[in-house]
Amino acid sequence: MKIPSLRRPQWRHVAAELFLVLAVGGGSLAYGGVLRGWSWLYPVLVVLIATVAGTLLARAFRWHPVAVGLAGMAAWTAGMDSMFFRSSSLLGLIPTAGTLGAAREALDQAWHTVAYDAVPAAPNVGIVALTAGAIGLIALVTETIALSCRMPAVSGVAVLAVLVVPAVLKPESVGATGFAAAAAGYLGLLATAGSAYASGSAAERLAAALSPGRFAVLVATVVAGALVLPQVIPGFDAGTFPEGSRLQSLGQNVGLNPLISLGNDLRSSNAVGVLTYATDSTAPVYLRTVTVEDFNGAAWGPENHDDQLQRPITQIVNSAAGTGPTTATTTVVTTGGFTSPYLPAPYAPQSLDGVRGDFGWDPADLSVKGAPASSQNQLYVVHSTMPQLTPQALSAAVTAPRGIDLVAAQVPKGVPANVRTAAEQVTQGAATPYARALKIQAWLRTFQYSEKTPVEDGYDGTGMDVLSTFLTKKSGYCIHFAAAMAVMARVVGIPSRIAVGFAPGHPTGQTVAVPASKSLPEFQVDGKDAHAWPELYFQGLGWVPFEPTPTRGVLPTYAFTDTAGPGGSSNLDNLNDGLRAAPNKGGATPAPSAPAPAPSGAREAAPWIPAVLVALGLLALAVVVALPAALRAAQRRRRLRRGLRGIWEELEAVGVDHGLPPGPADTPRSYARRLSAWDADGGGLHRALDTLTTAYERHEFGRPGYEADEEAARHAVAVVHEAGRRTQHPVRRARIAALPPSSFAWLTRARTRMAPAAEAAGARMRAALRRVLHRLRRPKD
Structure with a gap:
């Protein structure tokens, strides 16, 4: 991967990055009450801002998305070192072998806090470092999903991860301030992330992003989700988010402390x-x-x-x-x-x-x-x-x-x-x-x-x-x-x-x-x-x-000091009725009224709990398995809506899926001829490819103003796709449907782009090593 040299920066992502800081940093305000006081907030914000600043600078100089992620990770590391591991880091920013030991000690301290401290927990170095590191990484994941993957709506899952901990641990849940800040930042990220790639001036992009129609749709969606989701998802308390959001466990969870x-x-x-x-x-x-x-x-x-x-x-x-x-x-x-x-x-x-x-x-x-x-x-x-124990015995205990x-x-x-x-x-x-x-x-x-x-x-x-x-x-x-x-x-x-x-x-x-x-x-x-x-x-x-x-x-x-006397129960909820039963004349414990037949042992836990856990596991597995196919379907829909250029890109993706990717020397006509090898119905594929290729060539290389029949072009792609499926063995056909290779084509492109840079770096390292060995072997005067 080649990282471009410094060029004139472009700051079109600033608005999206600022809204990201508001979403994640504002959501972290909900941790007040999980951690005692507010001294922990400063290091959390420093790590968060450092991480986002690293990705913003990399995007300003138009680095590759992979390099943007690496820049954010480097900035996150520097922020963590400066806040928590300065004494064991080089220049207070660069980690060393000692930094790893210090980080391990901090994690041990954080684990002990989670295990044995009460909420609100004392903000020691370990738990604050764990919180700051998690918030920074969540910000990096959110930025990658929203801007690198261009899926700002999906990035809301990462923002929601910030709110899960206070929602579960705090009796008052997330609270209005943290929820409002996270929601405002997420709405702003939705509005500005897509416009960062649009053309036009910054004012025009911002005006398009914050159009009244889009803003109304976003607000309506968030409000509807807040009202509907707690009603349809099992495990939420009654009420709307965030007040009704504290999850109840399957069986009470008293926890480590x-x-x-x-x-x-x-x-x-x-x-x-x-x-x-x-x-x-x-x-x-x-x-x-x-x-x-x-x-x-x-x-x-x-x-x-x-x-x-x-x-x-x-x-x-x-x-x-x-x-x-x-x-x-x-x-x-x-x-x-x-x-x-x-x-x-x-x-x-x-x-x-x-x-x-x-x-x-x-x-x-x-x-x-x-x-x-x-x-x-x-x-x-x-x-x-x-x-x-008797009052007389206790009164006599004066030693x-x-x-x-x-x-x-x-x-x-x-x-x-x-x-x-x-x-x-x-x-x-x-x-x-x-x-x-x-x-x-x-x-x-x-x-x-x-x-x-x-x-x-x-x-x-x-x-x-x-x-x-x-x-x-x-x-x-x-x-x-x-x-x-x-x-x-x-x-x-x-x-x-x-x-x-x-x-x-x-x-x-x-x-x-x-x-x-x-x-x-x-x-x-x-x-x-x-x-x-x-x-x-x-x-x-x-x-x-x-x-x-x-x-x-x-x-x-x-x-007994109450006027109720020994015969009364002190529990107004009558939870302990019948516990004061005295022994009968024979000394045996009287059984409760109308006892049921004795089982062979104590009752077991509710049998539906393992079934629910298995079902949730299978559902999670199904989501993971279906994700590549869902991503491929979304890519197909997006390409087919972008006109002839997008339709041709979909044709190339079909070829990648079925083992005939376009070559660097292929023209549209030569690539179509290679795809026509799938023809098995007497010319139907030939006609579809000829129709699509002619329309694409006239659109790309002909006079401006050509109006192509896009519906016919989409039909041609469908014909090619079906022809490619017929050439595959059923097992391979199923594998292509579940794991379409074109969904992972960006990994191949990234590897290809990184190969020259990696080879050049390796050559420089080998040359430096040869020079060092030459100097070591040179005889001393």
């Missing part, structure tokens, strides 16, 4: 079943996945203890267990579509049997963890023990805690003044840790439960600033109540942590048969049962759960 989607699950308009469990416990069962102990920093999440995991999970040792009497329970868990590296289990598990895959248990909190998404479609039995992680006892840095003051005032006069815990829980249960107020008032998430605002607003959901009680407990000397998992759920009316045991009543846990609660440590008893969230979960019998 349960804190990420806790609020989203609670705010979900439909309670989709996540998992089921059956238990012989006479008390409500909370299924716990993981805990959070470190309350320092701006956002909280589970710590990465992968290097401390122990195996096997069939023998779990609880080093923080109490010394008093315990109660053993058996629970059968079916995870279904629950997606997480953590396995939900009642606390404190002693063993898990029947788990598929490589899992280990964390000695710090007894959570069971495997690979990402390894929790799906698991069926296992959990044997767990819990100390027999200083020992034998636990020091992080759980340390007061975190930067506790706001109102949090510390509230903890001291609320617990004033309480003589024991248990009495202080009850007073904190009772005070928090006077607050208002709300899943929307934190989002509307901008304090949704975790961290000390969020906690301070929550105590001021006195309204939030479980994560805020649990965090407030955990931090306030540490302020008054009680070790604490936050447990994340699921509230007890509701009975299904069915039972599950367990070998060598009786049938156990089954319960279902929905997305709205996603929950967080505090666990406080009492010496001699271990970690004790409390329930400070009003109207959610179930108050433990040892921690």
